[in-house]
Amino acid sequence: MSLAIAGMGWVTPLGNGVDPVWEQLLQGYEAATTRVSEEFGDRSYSAFRVPEFTLATLGPHPRLRRASLISRFAAAAGLEALQAAGVKLDSQSAERIALVFAISNGGVIYTKRFYRDIVETGAQSASPLLFPETVFNAPASHLAAILGITGATYTLVGDSAVGLLAIKMADDLMANEALDYCLVVGAEEADWLLCDAYRRWRLLRLTPPVEPFNEKKRGMILSEGAGAVLLARLPRRSAAEARDGPVAxxxxxxxxxxxxxxxxxxxxxxxxxxxxxxxxxxxxxxxxxxxxxxxxxxxxxxxxxxxxxxxxxxxxxxxxxxxxxxxxxxxxxxxxxxxxxxxxxxxxxxxxxxxxxxxxxxxxxxxxxxxxxxxxxxxxxxxxxxxxxxxxxxxxxx
Amino acid sequence: MSYGQDYYRSLCRNGNLRRSPTWVANYTAQKPVIDAQEAFGISAPCQVIANACASGTNAIGHAYECVRSGRYQRVLTGGYDALSELVFVGFDSLQASTAEKCRPFDRDRTGMVLGEGAAVLALENLDVARERGAPVLAEIIGYGISTDNFHMTQPNPSGIGPRQAMQRALQSARLPADKIDYINAHGTATLFNDAAEGKAISELFDHVPVSSTKGMMGHSLGAAGAIEAIICLLALQHQFLPPNINFRAQDEGVDLNIVANDARPMGLRTVLSNSFGFGGTNASIVIQKFHLRQGYGGQVGA
The missing domain is CATH 3.40.47.10 (Thiolase/Chalcone synthase)
Known part of the structure; x- marks a missing residue:
């Protein structure tokens, strides 16, 4: 089964929006890295962070008041994909769209904060506000709530191949004629703890550039943001799909x-x-x-x-x-x-x-x-x- | 999770990080699945669904749909979870866990008791299973999933999320509610879950026997749905109703036929198992006793 790409959303260290980010890539731009450090570690690392202005247009949804960065990235990308496809969800159509969320490290910033309180002060200081944000499906839950999705919502966990596995899962889900669309979102947030872990795993380099296919394998630089792809069955065409071009x-x-x-x-x-x-x-x-x-x-x-x-x-x-x-x-x-x-x-x-x-x-x-x-x-x-x-x-x- | 905790504690205390590459590599959620594949000598595509406490039932339900669609012949599916300090303290911080006994659906319930474990089911296209002479333990005939956008950790008190999941599972199985002989409830013994689930069950079903087996085994989170699916298989196989232990008094305002405290013999043909999780994710599967008959269209053996 071929699935049309009906809309896309992109939140990256080069800013947000599919067309603006793509134009920068075509022009050969590279995002700037930021040094990240931590109080108990003497090492600092480089990471590609999403600029603060990128999320300025995100509406004040109640679910996002205290949500982690990863959830905000996902919301911005998901909303852009639906908007690009010209899809507006109502109570009927909200049952006919599935959400598949790809994630690897998850809400590491809040997880670290939650566990740091436990380690430093003891169990009595654990925050009931932070704990729900530590579960892998927290960003998907926030996104489903913002979009009003009441049907199938799945969070897939894996390594950097998980985004494509999520699209395969969407492909399997769309075999069910009860679905019109499947929104596939992948998101991640960067943090010192992840940089340190990947460095100890000998996969991270301390400073850019990332040198692809280099025999010396100097390592990667971690990044953050989100990507969203709205999939539809090919015969179904929306106005925005026509604008985006028929890529399947x-x-x-x-x-x-x-x-x-x-x-x-x-x-x-x-x-x-x-x-x-x-x-x-x-x-x-x-x-x-x-x-x-x-x-x-x-x-x-x-x-x-x-x-x-x-x-x-x-x-x-x-x-x-x-x-x-x-x-x-x-x-x-x-x-x-x-x-x-x-x-x-x-x-x-x-x-x-x-x-x-x-x-x-x-x-x-x-x-x-x-x-x-x-x-x-x-x-x-x-x-x-x-x-x-x-x-x-x-x-x-x- | 414990690898991550060890790593973080060592970092905080300037401890020995000599083993840190191993901790990091083994921390990832898909690692147990890949290790299991290696142990079994298989190399198959794998998907790790992390839908909180509904994960086990979601995994079985999605595997069922994959086989039913004809895209896959056989799927190993299940759930696993192990106790960790972070999760234990987390549920305690939400006042969702209890130091007392776990009493699902009891009027005086005080919360869940965490558990751990794993369960795996082999799903196979029924015709293929029969062709190779495999013993068919039961058939999975329906799956429903819903998302309740009410709150990150609390179900909508109206019970709409569980109700939609169960309704969709019945639709998927093409069965009316009165064909369900037993429900293995999510039944965590928290105030909010049991009230919402109890409401949904009592609105959809007419005094169907209900039990939560978490009083006996605790709530094993990602593993719970898979463990409880196997309890349902055993109930079908041995024709009994699993008990809802530690039950003393019915909750006011909820009219449920609880299988109180003792297992009961019962002729069971079709059962339903529920799992609900953080983030408002709800899943239900319908499992049927296997009968040799004509016309297997679309059913999946387990």
């Missing part, structure tokens, strides 16, 4: 897992082979400067060497739970606009078809979004631009 998720792979890092390459190759039954014009990779880059590079080189490869992570960072949605948005925008942004901080010896400058993809019809998670999960999907919108098959570099 043609095939969502159910995903796989690898046990040890060296096995990731083989798993990626199997997924790429499943998804590349048609000619693939470009791939939105999940390369983030860690060990997964080598696995992705080898799998891509051996499976679809002619496809262009782009990763958004040098510009926006590794947003883990939100990352898969960001990749889908980037892939959709590249198909719609017929352009890929310049790949930042990539060396000249990468054995893949990449470009350090803006690349025209005027006839591109098929793209793969590939996500190799840092904790054993792998997922992928194929995007398709409808044939009437495609004008040719040539690819060129400006």
């Amino acid at each position: 998720i043609e095939c969502a792979h159910p995903g796989m897992s690898y046990r040890r890092r060296p096995e990731a390459e083989e798993v990626l190759k199997r997924i790429l082979r499943d998804l590349s039954q048609v000619e693939i014009d470009f791939v939105i990779s999940s390369a983030n400067g860690t060990f997964i880059d080598h696995a992705e590079c080898e799998a891509l080189r051996q499976t679809i060497p002619d496809a262009f490869v782009y990763t958004v992570k040098p510009a926006l960072g590794e947003s883990v739970g939100a990352a898969g949605l960001w990749q889908v948005i980037a892939g959709t925008q590249a198909l719609r606009s017929g352009e890929l942004p310049p790949l930042l901080h990539a060396g000249p010896t990468i054995p893949l078809r990449t470009s350090a400058s803006r690349t025209s993809l005027s006839g591109a019809r098929h793209a793969i979004v590939l996500s190799c998670g840092i904790n054993q999960q792998v997922a992928g999907l194929r995007l398709r631009k409808s044939s009437q919108a495609a004008t040719g098959s040539e690819l060129s570099i400006q």
